[in-house]
Amino acid sequence: MRSSSQSSLATSQQLADAIRLRIIEMSASPAGVHVGGSISIADIMGVLYAEILRNPAGGWSDHDRDHFILSKGHACSALYAALVEIGALDARALDSYAEDDGILAGHPMKGISGVDFSTGALGHGLPIGVGIALGGLRLGTRRRAFVILGDGELQEGSNWEAAMAAPALGLHNLVAIVDRNRWQISGATEDCVGLEPLSSKWSSFGWETAVIDGHDHAQIRDALTAPRERPLAVVAETIKARGVPGLEDTKDSHSASLDDQERAAALRAMGRLTS
């Protein structure tokens, strides 16, 4: 399936809808797409890229810009979609997603416009975010770092080293957003290694915290724009593969290749197909 042509978008809701559409289009790939965990962050990505991030694909010469790190790199279809929508990436690149001759791999690779660090090996995004935020403060810039983590990803111990370091280093310019969809690859997070009480874990490490509905744009916006003096951890309650028939809130949504009928059903459920 060819990807829709690039569009210029204004609101976070339009952007989130466009991201969802592109995720479903990309799921035609025989390599499969991490549909569930990409859809679960679509609204967060919509707000981030429409309203919050300053010059996110601005390269390294702009020291005052924001950096976004998709630590749960398997959800790269949501990132690629956002980068297309803001004009950082050519929409045609999506057509060869995960193919040998394409530029977009199944995880984000440094070198793609708007991707500052390669991710996919879980547990590295937050430590990188600490370094970026610390560098920003030491340079005396307005730089901020925003990191999206999976909840299952929090089982990686490196996250908790970073979580300890950030408040100690005074990183008020660092935001961790946990995609709390309650699933990981092997099952429900609470059946694997339970995370609760998750918000108080972060606050006990010295972070400011917010627990929000990760599909409610006003709540996402309010959490990300509230004045803060310490690093912020946002626990975003989300639904894996939200709105995708047969996959919503299931373990099987983790990675999928959707056939024509399944994609049509998903687009219909999203109101993007009427017949």
Ligand SMILES: Cc1ncc(C[n+]2csc(CCOP(=O)(O)OP(=O)(O)O)c2C)c(N)n1
């Ligand atoms: C270090 C590392 N170990 C294992 C994996 C394989 N892996 C890919 S996705 C995933 C599950 C992650 O769960 P979660 O962070 O909750 O992601 P989500 O459910 O939101 O997609 C795992 C274990 C990996 N990418 N990196």
